[in-house]
Amino acid sequence: QSVLTQPPSVSAAPGQKVTISCSGSSSNIGNNYVSWYQQLPGTAPKLLIYDNNKRPSGIPDRFSGSKSGTSATLGITGLQTGDEADYYCGTWDSSLSAAVFGGGTQLTVL
Amino acid sequence: EVQLVESGGGLVKPGGSLRLSCAASGFTFSSYSMNWVRQAPGKGLEWVSSISSSSSYIYYADSVKGRFTISRDNAKNSLYLQMNSLRAEDTAVYYCARGGSGSYYFPWGQGTLVTVSS
Numbered sequence: 122q123s124v125l126t127q128p129p130s131v132s133a134a135p136g137q138k139v140t141i142s143c144s145g146s147s148s149n150i151g152n153n154y155v156s157w158y159q160q161l162p163g164t165a166p167k168l169l170i171y172d173n174n175k176r177p178s179g180i181p182d183r184f185s186g187s188k189s190g191t192s193a194t195l196g197i198t199g200l201q202t203g204d205e206a207d208y209y210c211g212t213w214d215s216s217l218s219a220a221v222f223g224g225g226t227q228l229t230v231l
Numbered sequence: 232e233v234q235l236v237e238s239g240g241g242l243v244k245p246g247g248s249l250r251l252s253c254a255a256s257g258f259t260f261s262s263y264s265m266n267w268v269r270q271a272p273g274k275g276l277e278w279v280s281s282i283s284s285s286s287s288y289i290y291y292a293d294s295v296k297g298r299f300t301i302s303r304d305n306a307k308n309s310l311y312l313q314m315n316s317l318r319a320e321d322t323a324v325y326y327c328a329r330g331g332s333g334s335y336y337f338p339w340g341q342g343t344l345v346t347v348s349s
Contacts, residue, residue, distance in 0.1 A: 153333075156335035166276065167338075171333055171335040171337065211336070219278065219293070220281065220334060222268075222276040222278060
């Protein structure tokens, strides 16, 4: 059971928008930055969002992040078939003194 | 170009030991914290351990505490993970990742597979 809770799967049609939620507590999301990762099949994870809502160089603005209280959200607009992947949220848990990840969300672009 | 290359994975019997290495290039290694994250077959990401830039701060997941040791050699731009008393549940791809100030990981290496089986 992951410390951070994500929906196991989401789906949407090409061109549409999807959001992926990540729920935690005051010891993790509530008081620390959240990051998001994309993992395409058979590849290493890639950083999409850091510090709640910042994008590394090269990540298109179709990807966005937000945080409110003890929850965070990844948004993807203009869905493409190439966006089909597993998405993970992550943060630091101050009570555990450990990094934590969500269980991952599989995105299907129908 | 920032690059992380893991090595040292392989097949090991339960109770055995293995040492993973991560060779870093393209950035000032001594200025960054470093991390190990693993992924069991068909499962999600699991953080394993983190080490600060000067090795002053080290953290472990409860699942590996007392069995795994993280270390680094800034002169050699290398990160290590000594894994002892290995169990079947340690079977995973182990990724090396550079740390960011907000506890994020960027970039990641390609991973090295550790299989614990008799």
